[in-house]
Amino acid sequence: AKAQGRDGIIVFNEALAKRVEYHLELERRLYFALEHNEIDLRYQPQMNSSKELVGCEVLVRWRNDKFGFVPPAEFIGIAEKTGLIIELGHYIMEESFKTLQTWDAQGIELEQFSINLSVRQFFNSDFLNQVEALAEKYLSDRTRKKVVFEVTETILIEDMYKIIAIMNKLRRIGISFSLDDFGTGYSSLSSLRQMPIDELKVDRTFVSHINKYESDKLMITTILAMAKIFNLKTVAEGVENEEQFEFLKSNGCNLFQGFYFSKALEHRAFETFYLNNREQ
């Protein structure tokens, strides 16, 4: 029994060591992911209350030889910690702007085009210049107005006035802002009031439990009512069924995103989805 106990401990240590090793290996590989062309973008449709495709969220994907597909939840954190997020974020933004430009030229009419941002990117001294340069290179005055940057609530607890100044400069070139994962973090009403944001994203965790917990229903109706007071557009993420869609819709939610409509699609698949949606 003793020996078994010891084995138990050894097994546990091995599992932990493997985990650490896995992370170090991911970190090493992430340095080469861009030059190896392993980073791709997907576009998840956003629908209005009439189920018409009106926007999308860009979601990053990383596939490599050793581990196959690595979820962003695993590598975005590493990229932030190592500073690689600056280069990765720039790449994501450039590719996103190119796509927006291409689709606009093809007559794919979207109202908005959302890109996730990390706080680290915001605090990079060159960030503003980089965005302005990319917008200058790829976007017209009209397409710029479709760009939405999704930021998380953590951004609110950092140097708020510096952040607001950067946001306002970006707003001047036409970009708007969405507060992501709303309700999960340290949001306060006063910071919400002060932030120059245009949209709130209702987090998936609340949406997925709509059918189960009254408290999540209440959370959602409260967020949607609050958004109305602050005059913010609302997007619900993780909408997986008709019941969730109807509940959100009846409570005034503006846009809907989730597997009920579509997962995140490759470039071409998104174009097909758009055309099929238009024909309906």
Ligand code: C2E
């Ligand atoms: P997020 O911004 O909250 O993105 C929503 C996540 O929910 C995505 O996972 C999406 O694929 C997933 N999702 C969408 N609809 C449904 C649904 O109906 N059911 C379920 N179960 N899941 C759904 P993904 O792509 O794995 O992204 C995870 C997180 O990684 C994102 O959360 C975001 O925080 C981060 N991320 C993704 N792409 C980028 C990026 O380009 N830049 C940065 N900085 N972060 C990114």
Ligand code: CA
């Ligand atoms: Ca590629």
Ligand code: CA
């Ligand atoms: Ca997001």
Ligand code: CA
């Ligand atoms: Ca979320």
